[in-house]
Amino acid sequence: MIKSMFQISPGFEDIMPAEYLELIENGPFEKRVGVSDLGAFKELLEEHPLCAGCGLALSLRLILASLPNPEDTIIIGSTGCSALAFPQVALHNIHSLFGNQNAVASGVKRALNLRFPDKIKDVVVIAGDGATADIGLDMVLHSWFRQEKITTIMLDNEAYANTGGQESGMSPKGTVLNMAPKGKTFSKVSIPELAREAGCAYVASVNPAQPKKLEKAIVRGILAARELGPTYIQVFSPCPTNYKFKPNETISKVRLREKEGTYETKEFLSTEARELFARLEEEKK
Numbered sequence: 075m076i077k078s079m080f081q082i083s084p085g086f087e088d089i090m091p092a093e094y095l096e097l098i099e100n101g102p103f104e105k106r107v108g109v110s111d112l113g114a115f116k117e118l119l120e121e122h123p124l125c126a127g128c129g130l131a132l133s134l135r136l137i138l139a140s141l142p143n144p145e146d147t148i149i150i151g152s153t154g155c156s157a158l159a160f161p162q163v164a165l166h167n168i169h170s171l172f173g174n175q176n177a178v179a180s181g182v183k184r185a186l187n188l189r190f191p192d193k194i195k196d197v198v199v200i201a202g203d204g205a206t207a208d209i210g211l212d213m214v215l216h217s218w219f220r221q222e223k224i225t226t227i228m229l230d231n232e233a234y235a236n237t238g239g240q241e242s243g244m245s246p247k248g249t250v251l252n253m254a255p256k257g258k259t260f261s262k263v264s265i266p267e268l269a270r271e272a273g274c275a276y277v278a279s280v281n282p283a284q285p286k287k288l289e290k291a292i293v294r295g296i297l298a299a300r301e302l303g304p305t306y307i308q309v310f311s312p313c314p315t316n317y318k319f320k321p322n323e324t325i326s327k328v329r330l331r332e333k334e335g336t337y338e339t340k341e342f343l344s345t346e347a348r349e350l351f352a353r354l355e356e357e358k359k
């Protein structure tokens with residue numbers, strides 16, 4: 075699918091909203107834009123109802139700006155804060171039942187392969203930490219075991235944020251939240267390590283304080299999923315509302331955690347992924 079999917083039927087041009095016309099004229103389609111171009115093209119998400127300083131909203135903005143082929147990307151989301159933003163994302167997206175996102179994505183990817191065998195169709199899961207590491211974990215793991223060619227992106231705000239602040243598997247040990255008053259008793263689950271063991275071809279842990287690194291991970295994750303198998307990217311996205319810090323401290327929270335050693339960026343490439351990226355680099359020259 076190309077930009078033509080957004081074309082306006084003749085005669086309707088003058089009644090379509092200005093934002094829609096702008097999306098056709100200046101959206102990120104059929105040209106390569108990235109996070110460095112933000113502010114210079116019409117973005118896929120421009121308004122949303124998420125909280126001030128929401129790390130997840132910033133991550134989502136950067137992820138959408140990093141997609142290598144947005145016009146042929148189908149996003150599978152899940153219940154949670156990000157689900158409030160997806161109705162306003164100018165891309166195909168499916169809201170799946172909480173936790174089912176990787177099962178739905180597997181089916182969508184297989185159907186697209188049958189329907190469009192010669193076309194690139196990127197199926198990308200974007201879901202919260204509760205949906206990915208807790209309630210949907212078996213669907214996530216089994217999609218990796220089956221080697222589905224999909225990219226899974228976790229928006230890790232270290233809580234069930236949308237339901238008022240319960241601990242998730244991704245909350246650090248000792249975390250106190252509105253509905254976890256005694257403090258979490260076990261450590262943050264190591265999903266990147268699980269992903270690697272479960273056969274993901276590419277795994278990364280990134281954050282919105284380092285947008286270029288985040289972009290590189292998204293592009294690599296999607297390109298490796300096209301050719302090799304499942305890929306996983308974990309995006310640390312601090313939540314000012316549930317962790318009760320000021321909205322302007324989101325980025326500094328990431329840096330603080332990195333400094334404390336309680337959070338680190340990571341990247342794992344399988345041998346096949348390493349060879350693939352080397353080949354793609356060669357072809358670019």
Ligand SMILES: Cc1ncc(C[n+]2csc(CCOP(=O)(O)OP(=O)(O)O)c2C)c(N)n1
Nearest residue numbers: 153154155172202203204205233234235236
């Ligand atoms: C099957 C099912 N179980 C539970 C819920 C309730 N629920 C909605 S959002 C949510 C928490 C989501 O947490 P997370 O995936 O981390 O997303 P966040 O809101 O933090 O972005 C829960 C438990 C639901 N909607 N459906």
Ligand SMILES: [Mg+2]
Nearest residue numbers: 202203233235
């Ligand atoms: Mg969460």
